[in-house]
Amino acid sequence: MLSKKQARAFFLGGTLVTFLIFIGLTIFSFSKENDQTNSENLSAEVVRGKEIWESNNCMGCHTILGEGAYYAPELTKVIDRLNIRYDGNGEEVIKSILMSPSPWQPNGRKMVAYGMTEQEASDVVAFFNWIGKIDLNGFDRVISPLAKEKINN
Amino acid sequence: MKYKSQKVAYWFFALSMLLLVLQITYGFVMGFARIGFDNLHEFIPFNTARAVHTNLLVVWLLSGFMGAAYYIIPEEAQRELVNVKLAYVQLISLALVGVTAIVGFHFNIWEGRKFLEIPRPLDYLVVVNVLLFLGLILTTLFKGKRQTTTALVLSMGLLFAALLYLPGMLPFDSQVTDSFFRWWVVHLWVEGVWELIMGGILSFLLIKLTGVDREVIEKWLYVIVGLTFLSGVLGTGHHYYYIGVNKIWLIVGGIFSALEPLAFLAMALFAVNMYRKGEKKHPNKLALYWTLGAAIVSFVGAGLLGFAHTLPQTNIYTHGTLVTAMHGHLAFWGAYGMIVLAIISYSLPNMTGRKLYDSSRGRMAFWLANVGMVGMTVAFGVAGVAQVYLERKFKMDFMLVQKEIAVHFVVLVLCATIFATGIALYIIDFYKHGKPSDEALEINE
Numbered sequence: 001m002l003s004k005k006q007a008r009a010f011f012l013g014g015t016l017v018t019f020l021i022f023i024g025l026t027i028f029s030f031s032k033e034n035d036q037t038n039s040e041n042l043s044a045e046v047v048r049g050k051e052i053w054e055s056n057n058c059m060g061c062h063t064i065l066g067e068g069a070y071y072a073p074e075l076t077k078v079i080d081r082l083n084i085r086y087d088g089n090g091e092e093v094i095k096s097i098l099m100s101p102s103p104w105q106p107n108g109r110k111m112v113a114y115g116m117t118e119q120e121a122s123d124v125v126a127f128f129n130w131i132g133k134i135d136l137n138g139f140d141r142v143i144s145p146l147a148k149e150k151i152n153n
Numbered sequence: 154m155k156y157k158s159q160k161v162a163y164w165f166f167a168l169s170m171l172l173l174v175l176q177i178t179y180g181f182v183m184g185f186a187r188i189g190f191d192n193l194h195e196f197i198p199f200n201t202a203r204a205v206h207t208n209l210l211v212v213w214l215l216s217g218f219m220g221a222a223y224y225i226i227p228e229e230a231q232r233e234l235v236n237v238k239l240a241y242v243q244l245i246s247l248a249l250v251g252v253t254a255i256v257g258f259h260f261n262i263w264e265g266r267k268f269l270e271i272p273r274p275l276d277y278l279v280v281v282n283v284l285l286f287l288g289l290i291l292t293t294l295f296k297g298k299r300q301t302t303t304a305l306v307l308s309m310g311l312l313f314a315a316l317l318y319l320p321g322m323l324p325f326d327s328q329v330t331d332s333f334f335r336w337w338v339v340h341l342w343v344e345g346v347w348e349l350i351m352g353g354i355l356s357f358l359l360i361k362l363t364g365v366d367r368e369v370i371e372k373w374l375y376v377i378v379g380l381t382f383l384s385g386v387l388g389t390g391h392h393y394y395y396i397g398v399n400k401i402w403l404i405v406g407g408i409f410s411a412l413e414p415l416a417f418l419a420m421a422l423f424a425v426n427m428y429r430k431g432e433k434k435h436p437n438k439l440a441l442y443w444t445l446g447a448a449i450v451s452f453v454g455a456g457l458l459g460f461a462h463t464l465p466q467t468n469i470y471t472h473g474t475l476v477t478a479m480h481g482h483l484a485f486w487g488a489y490g491m492i493v494l495a496i497i498s499y500s501l502p503n504m505t506g507r508k509l510y511d512s513s514r515g516r517m518a519f520w521l522a523n524v525g526m527v528g529m530t531v532a533f534g535v536a537g538v539a540q541v542y543l544e545r546k547f548k549m550d551f552m553l554v555q556k557e558i559a560v561h562f563v564v565l566v567l568c569a570t571i572f573a574t575g576i577a578l579y580i581i582d583f584y585k586h587g588k589p590s591d592e593a594l595e596i597n598e
Contacts, residue, residue: 004302004372011379018386018409025387029399030330037329037397047326054265057258060200065396066473067267067332069203070540071187073551074473103194107552110194131328137403139395142469142545 036135049127052120064131074143077132095121154503156227158234160589163504164244165220166497170580172213177573179206184569187562204258204270212251217493218350222290222311224500225357229304230297235289243285250278268339269321276322283315302371306378307353313346329397336392344388348381351492358444358499363431370427377419384412391463395472403465410463414456424448439515443495450491454483470545476537483530505586506593518578525572529565536561
């Protein structure tokens with residue numbers, strides 16, 4: 001029968017081993033040859049776009065990389081999707097929504113009117129463009145069927 | 154109650170109850186918004202309501218865990234808390250930081266990172282607050298007459314929770330790296346060190362309520378927390394499948410997160426077996442309800458429903474949908490909400506001297522809250538599965554799908570009303586106990 005001492009050894013040993021493996025895998029996945037985060041294309045514009053994304057808590061409604069609040073659309077590959085819907089004007093549509101002084105209400109669901117400047121809106125678009133080029137292990141094809149059709153055509 | 158200083162716990166629990174009410178209120182704001190009644194949009198847009206809802210969840214649970222520690226540690230260490238005044242300072246500062254953060258969310262002041270929305274300057278105050286708390290708890294524990302496994306596991310959980318807050322404060326330019334390390338906080342909290350806290354509280358309650366030998370209970374506590382870390386640490390990988398990191402996580406995350414339900418199953422079996430072995434003489438039936446309930450509901454919510462969408466083949470469709478909200482609600486409720494309500498139900502009569510052990514109001518509170526939460530989980534589940542099929546399989550537009558599934562949020566709001574009624578009854582019971590009193594010292598527990 002298991003003793004308390006053995007049970008403690010199981011807890012401490014198991015924790016140590018799994019944590020070390022976890023650290024090892026973290027180093028592995030961010031090593032240069034295994035990195036698929038599109039980090040080589042991170043520009044000052046993209047970083048500013050990320051800051052705007054965070055400072056307005058866009059994730060509190062939208063999702064990106066599948067993470068967020070499920071109240072508003074997933075924005076990974078959003079430019080591809082809107083390009084198809086608006087004849088290649090996806091970026092302009094996004095900018096006009098972000099710069100609008102009055103709330104955008106697609107199908108009655110309201111979005112906060114951020115009234116961004118042209119520069120801020122461009123930075124957010126740069127951020128979306130950068131996000132759209134990350135290798136997501138196949139998730140991008142599930143969330144962006146239109147983009148997939150476009151590629152196939 | 155054995156030590157006067159345990160009374161501090163009462164005020165942490167009272168703060169918990171207040172924040173829980175606010176959390177539920179903001180939950181209703183979101184529920185109504187999803188069925189089209191977003192009249193408060195100008196003052197409380199959805200992203201504000203959501204940040205308030207999730208952050209209040211974290212703060213009310215932390216306040217509950219802290220209250221539990223202030224009650225349990227003196228009793229386990231067999232001495233008074235080292236400094237009661239500082240514990241009150243810690244309580245007030247926790248409340249102030251929490252309230253400031255929540256007010257700030259209404260004025261677009263936040264970090265905008267899911268679950269970690271508290272702005273950076275307040276993060277530093279959180280760190281100071283938690284250091285003060287840990288200082289008080291650990292000094293009491295190590296100056297005490299004994300250091301039990303229950304107290305050590307609970308303290309270890311609280312210490313690791315504090316340490317794991319730090320990776321969330323690292324600045325990253327890349328959204329992928331940012332997200333990767335954000336999960337070090339969020340996942341390793343809720344599917345790692347918080348389970349240590351839960352295990353510690355559960356162990357204390359089972360020792361007190363069942364009368365089973367401490368050595369037996371604590372031995373199994375080690376096994377359970379061992380299983381938790383063995384599966385939970387590498388199980389973090391299930392958050393990494395589709396956020397832009399290497400495919401290795403599909404395999405590692407898939408295997409280890411499939412093992413995560415084992416820890417919760419062990420916890421449920423452990424609690425039920427200890428109850429069966431025990432003398433069943435303890436009069437505080439309500440505390441027993443909440444304790445066994447926490448062990449069982451956490452297995453269903455965190456274990457089974459987590460497993461339901463944790464495999465990469467399933468998760469590729471459910472990632473970023475309401476299926477996550479289904480799992481999240483029952484998991485947090487079962488594993489952490491109910492264990493906090495269990496320790497409150499156990500300790501309140503001991504702190505106040507009012508032995509309201511088995512009122513019909515208390516039983517109604519338990520059943521209504523649980524039935525309501527299960528109903529909400531089902532509503533989220535149906536909405537989530539419908540969303541997966543319509544949006545991800547049949548390629549319908551996001552907003553059109555949202556209109557199709559709005560009816561499930563009517564059911565959600567109805568079930569949330571049942572849940573809120575249960576919580577209201579629980580809080581009335583809390584209030585009826587009155588304030589803690591020194592006259593309650595050494596009452597028969």
